[in-house]
Amino acid sequence: MRIFCRLSNWYFSKGALPYWGVLFLDCLIALFSGYVGSYLEHGGLEFAQHFWQLTAGNIVCMLLFAVAFRMFHTYSGILRFSSLVDLERVGLASFVGVVMSYIVGIVQNALGGVNCIIMHSLFGSVVMFVCASMLLWVERMFVRALFDIFKVDKALPVAIYGTMEGGVSLANSILTTKEKKYVLQAFISDGYDMRKAYILGKKVFINKKGIAELMRNQHVKVLLVSPLKSEAFRENQAMIDEFVQAGIKIMMMPTAEEWDGKSDLTYNHLHEIEIEDLLPREKIEVDxxxxxxxxxxxxxxxxxxxxxxxxxxxxxxxxxxxxxxxxxxxxxxxxxxxxxxxxxxxxxxxxxxxxxxxxxxxxxxxxxxxxxxxxxxxxxxxxxxxxxxxxxxxxxxxxxxxxxxxxxxxxxxxxxxxxxxxxxxxxxxxxxxxxxxxxxxxxxxxxxxxxxxxxxxxxxxxxxxxxxNVLGSNGSVIPIFKELIRKGGPLTVTHPDIIRYxxxxxxxxxxxxxxxxxxxxxxxxxxxxxKPVKIVDLARRMISLSGAKNIEIKFTGLRDGEKLYExxxxxxxxxxxxxxxxxxxxxxxxxxxxxxxxxxxxxxxxxxxxxxxxxxxxxxxxxxxxxxxxxxxxxxxx
Missing domain, CATH: 3.40.50.720 (NAD(P)-binding Rossmann-like Domain)
Structure with missing residues (x-):
């Protein structure tokens, strides 16, 4: 077991086997499949009596399979990314390898007197083809599944806020993607009727006070916000503060309009939130x-x-x-x-x-x-x-x-x-x-x-x-705070009670x-x-979002002509x-x-x-x- 773990760690740290390694494994499978065909063709007693002759014949078959593998480049792909196209190539290579082996067997019988090598009959060839194809497919699927299992520790556990189309689409993108960047842990819903529900095998948690702590208990590191829940999320400042203070990263879309609701939604549509994304705002509709x-x-x-x-x-x-x-x-x-x-x-x-x-x-x-x-x-x-x-x-x-x-x-x-x-x-x-x-x-x-x-x-x-005030304007408070955070602080706020729209x-x-x-x-x-925003709360939230530690907020006093509120x-x-x-x-x-x-x-x-x-x-x-x-x-x- 220890040797297996070391080999697995070596493989997954490298990211992929070298081509010769894949070819070697495939050839061993071809050799084994030849033995299975020989055993079923000749029976146990004859198999034991002519073992070395059968071995010589199966080695010849293995070499012919190697030629077929070379023809179809079955070993040049990365096993963990195997697809239906790869499986089709493997099947064709097995077929060509078996056909070549069968032809060599016919030639051997026609020449006669060559008793050192026993090749397969039609029955043995069919058994070899089926066995080799199945094992080559299983090999690739097993490696792919094994890779997913071993890589899960490097994937970030996520929860999805939203259980309708947007949330489910995000979940599907996580479950079906080849690159395991995230692993789905849970869903969060505002509907109390979902309290006992499971979606895609994952539990749905009801959004209430303490939800961030519940997600921490589920080892969640990232919250993905469905675009259909963006406005509700921005309005729920208590929920935002919980997740920010819990150190859980938040990813969302700036607006729901970025997803048309028809095309497939993936986590790549989302980005790590900026402070602007979290400020409460209603959708603006104009004529x-x-x-x-x-x-x-x-x-x-x-x-x-x-x-x-x-x-x-x-x-x-x-x-x-x-x-x-x-x-x-x-x-x-x-x-x-x-x-x-x-x-x-x-x-x-x-x-x-x-x-x-x-x-x-x-x-x-x-x-x-x-x-x-x-x-x-x-x-x-x-x-x-x-x-x-x-x-x-x-x-x-x-x-x-x-x-x-x-x-x-x-x-x-x-x-x-x-x-x-x-x-x-x-x-x-x-x-x-x-x-x-x-x-x-x-x-x-x-x-x-x-x-x-x-x-x-x-x-x-x-x-x-x-x-x-408009966000992102020249000289506005948010760019200034970002620059001060990059420099390690302190963040300067004129007054603890100052608010702005x-x-x-x-x-x-x-x-x-x-x-x-x-x-x-x-x-x-x-x-x-x-809704007006308290500038000191804005500063604290920006510090939390940045992940910076020990950044001080310093109150400098109102500037000349400055109001506490506009x-x-x-x-x-x-x-x-x-x-x-x-x-x-x-x-x-x-x-x-x-x-x-x-x-x-x-x-x-x-x-x-x-x-x-x-x-x-x-x-x-x-x-x-x-x-x-x-x-x-x-x-x-x-």
Whole structure:
């Protein structure tokens, strides 16, 4: 037994026998099959009397079988991967070997006088063929089964969350694949009626508190989440925390749409989860037909086209085949990436990538004059709170004045709709960046009303969209945490109670497009951002997912202008629903256009003094609800 174990370990550590080893085993089987044929043909007594003569004949048969094995390359395949094709080749080789042996026997009998070798008759040849074929097949099936048994220790034990089509399809992929990467241990179901059920011979466990510990007792190392259970899994934060804390790896699809429900689902469709995959979010549904009708065949201009939101807007708008895309950003290298993306993915869409600042009025006017955009999506802005807190003059010139330049040109050149992308930080702003975006909202809304009232000549409808943090955007917290984890920590969190709303960039852009289609002008659309996430919990979960040990979380205190929580509406505002339950219209205080324009003129002039206090003081006059937090500008609120 010890010798067998050593040989097995040697074989499985090598991964495969050498070709000569397989040929040697096959020849031994052919020799043994010859003995079986001889025994059944001659009987026990004659077999014993002519043993050595029969042995000589069977050796000749074995050599002829070796020739047949060479003809069909039966020994060149890896035994553990034997298939029906391999078994067919083995059968043909056995047949050819037996036929050659039978012909040699006939020749021997015809020559006569050769008594040292006794070859097989027709009966003996048939017995030899059947025996050899069966044993060669058994050899390959046995090695394959033995390999699976010995390799199971290296396969990761898994449980599958989901017992419907998706879960069963995953299980079948594990059970039928040649490469034993995983071994199925259990299923997990939310249905209490499955408490005594077995699927494919594996027990179904009911999902309840302590399920991760139950899976640990089953030696489970990986949880595979069926795509049909992805949304339920994300919503069950307690379950996620259990598995993360238990050290069980989680694999899932980002969205159920990645599997069409018709093709075979395998574990290769799944990937190890990132923190983004675990944040609770609902499926975003938009009216694709309405968006397509608005944009197809139209001239579209996008500012900030190289940014996180802007570049995604480019991709989503290009899908609808606009007549022309005019893309503007002042960041040269990211803009080059956008140009390459358009060339690779949307070569059939006419587009122009332009490097320039939205504050350059003369250049922007030339662009509007040349391209006459029918729709403008305005995503360009300085957005980082600490940077703008230190540079209020730049926040005014880029965010406030830049928006005014693009808005005024849109009116002048007959743009049908202007969609401005704002932020939740514009609600009861506590920092320069948020206040600058609120001033942009005020200008666009008041300009829209002036057009409606006939005080400004134009046809442009101004629509504003507000939402919170987007996952994966430049400078967002998740990439920063990932980098800090790679460096071994510590993870810096400003406050233990700070919370934020998160949304995926593609989801946010879909809502922007739909808000643009439903907006009639003057609305500020607010997106339902789902459930807020505590940043310290996010940090802890990312540390657990990384598998890193002893990474510290350090609280650094709120940064200048930072809130503990972001608001999507001010206390003086309310909302009315739209046909999309994820989009609402905020009812906000209205401003007179002439007053808004006068305020912006004064604010722009003050920005050229670079007197931070004077700039922020004027901003607070324009937006009275702007109250600074953790900032040098707090003195202005007294």
């Amino acid at each position: 694709m037909n309405a968006i397509g009708a608005m944009l197809r065949g139209k001239r579209v201009l996008i500012t900030g086209a190289a940014g996180s939101i802007g570049s995604e807007m480019v991709r989503q708008v290009a899908v609808y085949k606009p007549a022309e895309l005019t893309l503007i950003d002042q960041a040269e290298t990211p803009m080059h990436s956008v140009r390459l993306t358009m060339a690779r993915q949307f070569a059939d869409v006419k587009n122009e990538t332009i490097v320039g600042s939205i504050t350059d009025k003369a250049f922007m006017e030339k662009i509007f004059e040349d391209h006459r955009p029918e729709y403008v999506f305005h995503a360009a802005a300085y957005k980082h709170v600490p940077m703008m807190e230190d540079n209020p003059a730049m926040a005014v010139r880029n965010n406030v004045n830049g928006t005014r330049v693009i808005a005024d040109l849109a009116v002048k050149y007959g743009t049908k709709k202007f969609v401005m992308i704002s932020t939740d930080k514009a609600v009861n702003p506590t920092n320069v960046m948020g206040c600058s975006k609120r001033i942009c909202e005020i200008y666009c809304q008041s300009l829209n009303q002036a057009i409606v009232d006939g005080r400004v000549k134009g046809v442009t409808q101004f629509v504003t969209t507000r939402f919170g 998160f949304m995926l960039i593609p989801e946010a852009c879909k809502l922007v497009l739909e808000a643009g289609t439903m907006g009639k002008g003057g609305e500020i659309f607010v997106f339902d951002m789902g 608001e999507l509406l001010s206390t003086k505002e309310n909302t009315i629903p739209t046909q999309n339950r994820k989009i609402m219209v905020a009812k906000v205080r209205e401003y007179d256009y002439e007053e808004a324009k006068k305020n912006e003129d004064e604010l722009l002039q003050i920005s050229y003094t670079h007197d931070d206090m004077a700039i922020v003081k004027k901003m607070k006059e324009i937006v009275p609800e702007y109250k600074s937090q953790v900032s040098k500008y707090q003195v202005l609120d007294k």
